[in-house]
Amino acid sequence: MLKVENLHVSVDGKEILKGINLEIGTGEVHAIMGPNGSGKSTLSYILSGREGYDITEGRVLFNGQDLFEMSVEERAWAGVFLAFQYPVEVPGVSNIYFLKAALNGIRKFQGLAELDAMDFISMVKGKMKDLDMDEKFLYRAVNEGFSGGEKKRNEILQMSVLEPTLCLLDETDSGLDIDALQVVAEGVNRLRDPKRSFVLITHYQRLLDYIKPDYVHVLAHGKVVKSGGPELALELEEQGYAWVDEKLAS
Amino acid sequence: MSASNENLKNMIGQEYKDGFVTDIESNSFLPGLNEGVIRALSAIKEEPEFLLEWRLEAYRHWLTMEHPEWSFVEFPKIDFQDISYYSAPKSMEDGPKSLDEVDPELISTYNKLGIPLEEQMRLAGVAVDAVFDSVSVATTFKDKLAEAGVIFCSFSEAVKEHPELIKQYLGTVVSQFDNFYAALNAAVFSDGSFVYIPKGVRCPMELSTYFRINAANTGQFERTLIIADEGSHVSYLEGCTAPMRDENQLHAAVVELVILKDAEIKYSTVQNWYPGDENGLGGIYNFVTKRADCREDNAKVSWTQVETGSAITWKYPSVVLKGDNSVGEFYSVALTNNYQQADTGTKMMHVGKNTSSTIISKGISAGHGQNTYRGLVKIGRNAENARNYTQCDSLLMGDQCGAHTFPYIETKHPSATIEHEASTSKISEDQLFYCMQRGISAEDAVSMIVNGFCKEVFKELPMEFAVEAQALLGISLEGSVG
Numbered sequence: 001m002l003k004v005e006n007l008h009v010s011v012d013g014k015e016i017l018k019g020i021n022l023e024i025g026t027g028e029v030h031a032i033m034g035p036n037g038s039g040k041s042t043l044s045y046i047l048s049g050r051e052g053y054d055i056t057e058g059r060v061l062f063n064g065q066d067l068f069e070m071s072v073e074e075r076a077w078a079g080v081f082l083a084f085q086y087p088v089e090v091p092g093v094s095n096i097y098f099l100k101a102a103l104n105g106i107r108k109f110q111g112l113a114e115l116d117a118m119d120f121i122s123m124v125k126g127k128m129k130d131l132d133m134d135e136k137f138l139y140r141a142v143n144e145g146f147s148g149g150e151k152k153r154n155e156i157l158q159m160s161v162l163e164p165t166l167c168l169l170d171e172t173d174s175g176l177d178i179d180a181l182q183v184v185a186e187g188v189n190r191l192r193d194p195k196r197s198f199v200l201i202t203h204y205q206r207l208l209d210y211i212k213p214d215y216v217h218v219l220a221h222g223k224v225v226k227s228g229g230p231e232l233a234l235e236l237e238e239q240g241y242a243w244v245d246e247k248l249a250s
Numbered sequence: 251m252s253a254s255n256e257n258l259k260n261m262i263g264q265e266y267k268d269g270f271v272t273d274i275e276s277n278s279f280l281p282g283l284n285e286g287v288i289r290a291l292s293a294i295k296e297e298p299e300f301l302l303e304w305r306l307e308a309y310r311h312w313l314t315m316e317h318p319e320w321s322f323v324e325f326p327k328i329d330f331q332d333i334s335y336y337s338a339p340k341s342m343e344d345g346p347k348s349l350d351e352v353d354p355e356l357i358s359t360y361n362k363l364g365i366p367l368e369e370q371m372r373l374a375g376v377a378v379d380a381v382f383d384s385v386s387v388a389t390t391f392k393d394k395l396a397e398a399g400v401i402f403c404s405f406s407e408a409v410k411e412h413p414e415l416i417k418q419y420l421g422t423v424v425s426q427f428d429n430f431y432a433a434l435n436a437a438v439f440s441d442g443s444f445v446y447i448p449k450g451v452r453c454p455m456e457l458s459t460y461f462r463i464n465a466a467n468t469g470q471f472e473r474t475l476i477i478a479d480e481g482s483h484v485s486y487l488e489g490c491t492a493p494m495r496d497e498n499q500l501h502a503a504v505v506e507l508v509i510l511k512d513a514e515i516k517y518s519t520v521q522n523w524y525p526g527d528e529n530g531l532g533g534i535y536n537f538v539t540k541r542a543d544c545r546e547d548n549a550k551v552s553w554t555q556v557e558t559g560s561a562i563t564w565k566y567p568s569v570v571l572k573g574d575n576s577v578g579e580f581y582s583v584a585l586t587n588n589y590q591q592a593d594t595g596t597k598m599m600h601v602g603k604n605t606s607s608t609i610i611s612k613g614i615s616a617g618h619g620q621n622t623y624r625g626l627v628k629i630g631r632n633a634e635n636a637r638n639y640t641q642c643d644s645l646l647m648g649d650q651c652g653a654h655t656f657p658y659i660e661t662k663h664p665s666a667t668i669e670h671e672a673s674t675s676k677i678s679e680d681q682l683f684y685c686m687q688r689g690i691s692a693e694d695a696v697s698m699i700v701n702g703f704c705k706e707v708f709k710e711l712p713m714e715f716a717v718e719a720q721a722l723l724g725i726s727l728e729g730s731v732g
């Protein structure tokens with residue numbers, strides 16, 4: 001589904017990603033871990049098309065297509081979804097209106113008719129129930145005044161409504177209490193599908209207890225320094241990242 | 251500037267669509283202002299003596315006045331001798347005619363602007379008075395309105411046909427000495443609209459005036475007077491456009507509303523005068539005095555304005571709440587882009603008992619636009635139990651623009667309840683990226699955010715106007731859900 005080849009990215013002349021290689025097969029779940037500032041969010045922004053970065057080398061193929069040829073919206077329509085580390089507030093725009101605009105944009109791209117208002121509402125309400133979210137959130141402005149945990153849950157609601165094929169979750173588990181973590185993890189698991197791939201950026205093994213990854217990668221100083229199976233996350237939990245620096249030094 | 255900022259810019263800075271010039275022969279006065287000009291103007295209009303005197307008093311007073319400097323706008327000194335104070339299409343010289351005789355060029359101008367004047371194409375349920383430069387060219391649905399006893403005609407016609415009403419009400423809300431531009435207007439106003447709704451009548455249709463400046467180097471000084479007699483009700487709409495020109499043009503209007511016992515006026519404006527180009531060249535100076543007088547008990551007035559045009563907008567539709575239980579409302583959206591400046595707001599003067607007022611102001615600034623809200627809530631000595639609610643929100647796009655708020659409150663009665671809320675927000679690149687990542691185009695995202703921001707004001711506009719206003723801001727109606 002996604003193939004990242006020798007990706008180099010810099011901001012203001014400072015190199016942040018220094019040659020990333022990553023291959024994510026359809027239906028797979030990959031976890032990316034790594035110290036603060038190692039470039040995890042940057043990678044997710046590059047994949048979703050945020051501006052302000054210089055891509056100096058490398059390429060990314062999404063279902064065989066050059067991702068960098070696609071605009072932000074085109075990527076979204078084609079199934080790329082980023083659950084933000086810091087979800088953005090959109091004052092004055094109700095959650096339900098926002099969801100409807102987003103879904104209709106995607107459906108239009110897929111050549112589908114807009115969902116009828118009643119069908120849409122009942123579909124969204126069903127998903128909210130699964131995520132244990134109060135319906136009143138539908139009529140509040142997008143993320144405005146939401147608590148940290150509510151924002152994260154709202155990201156997962158959007159993901160379940162939009163049903164993307166490549167889900168990038170940037171620290172969705174940070175800031176969630178134990179119960180919320182479980183609800184969100186269940187939400188993600190419900191979406192697991194042979195046709196859908198996930199990239200989970202996280203600092204904690206805890207999330208991976210709930211969502212079993214197929215692969216774990218360690219990103220440090222802008223490079224994937226180690227890849228392995230789920231056991232790698234356990235190792236990291238025990239040892240921390242000190243060995244990464246030792247390894248890079250040697 | 252990054253690409254999405256560029257996006258924002260394109261979206262907000264849509265090209266001015268109504269900037270064409272009508273090629274028509276006009277008779278204009280030479281630039282210049284003196285008593286002779288005023289006498290000539292009054293003579294052309296065959297005005298009664300009292301009106302000429304009224305004008306001259308205003309002029310003589312104006313000569314003693316200083317140009318006001320207190321507002322938050324900047325512009326070069328205006329040379330009042332460099333403006334022509336009268337311009338009328340030649341074909342209109344002999345005064346208002348039936349529509350069949352109106353110059354087809356004029357009719358086609360209004361068609362282009364989306365205001366059909368021909369009988370068969372008229373806007374359903376809206377009577378229109380079309381003012382072109384200094385004169386009214388046509389008023390539609392007059393007969394139908396006459397059946398209900400409603401008088402709706404050009405100001406000049408009202409002076410001829412209903413001088414007693416003009417004499418009784420003219421200048422009783424905004425005196426001819428009120429302020430610099432009101433005095434100038436009183437001296438040289440050329441036309442405008444007049445409305446009288448008799449006792450107990452609910453006006454059977456929306457009334458609207460459409461102002462068009464066409465001639466170069468002319469000022470437009472129109473005057474609107476609306477009287478809602480006891481228990482009557484009227485909804486009035488006002489729209490404005492002008493050609494694109496490199497020179498600034500002056501528009502200094504006066505609007506007076508008189509609301510008697512139990513009557514109500516709803517006054518809506520969509521102002522889209524030419525705003526100047528992206529470098530701030532040209533555009534209309536829109537210096538307007540609008541005031542409503544809730545003269546008797548239970549009178550109600552509501553000003554709703556959507557201001558997207560003009561190089562400089564300077565207006566404060568105000569309400570004097572004299573009657574007990576009278577109600578004043580002000581809903582405003584003002585958008586400034588490029589080098590536009592807007593200094594707008596309202597004054598609510600509570601005089602009677604149990605009077606209440608509501609102020610909802612939404613300022614949107616983009617480009618180098620400067621947007622100022624200036625409001626005064628005054629609770630008089632006898633205004634027992636007066637209430638005011640003010641909400642004042644600013645939305646900034648980009649980092650070159652500005653928003654300023656100056657809310658003044660003066661209370662002379664301890665029982666007053668005054669609430670004030672204010673906020674400033676920004677459409678950020680983060681918001682745009684977030685929306686776009688969800689599959690919403692940048693254009694739709696901006697529309698969505700701006701529309702959400704203006705919602706409380708748009709819902710006050712009559713349907714046709716709400717649609718026009720939203721189109722003007724480049725936005726579409728939010729769906730039925732949400």
Ligand SMILES: Nc1ncnc2c1ncn2[C@@H]1O[C@H](COP(=O)(O)OP(=O)(O)OP(=O)(O)O)[C@@H](O)[C@H]1O
Binds near residue numbers: 011035041
């Ligand atoms: N726009 C920018 N300007 C300057 N530096 C930036 C910019 N974006 C990212 N960086 C820098 O790039 C590095 C990687 O940042 P990134 O947010 O990708 O880290 P991360 O791995 O997600 O960290 P965390 O675990 O704390 O979320 C950091 O040192 C950060 O300061």
Ligand SMILES: [Mg+2]
Binds near residue numbers: 171
């Ligand atoms: Mg991060």
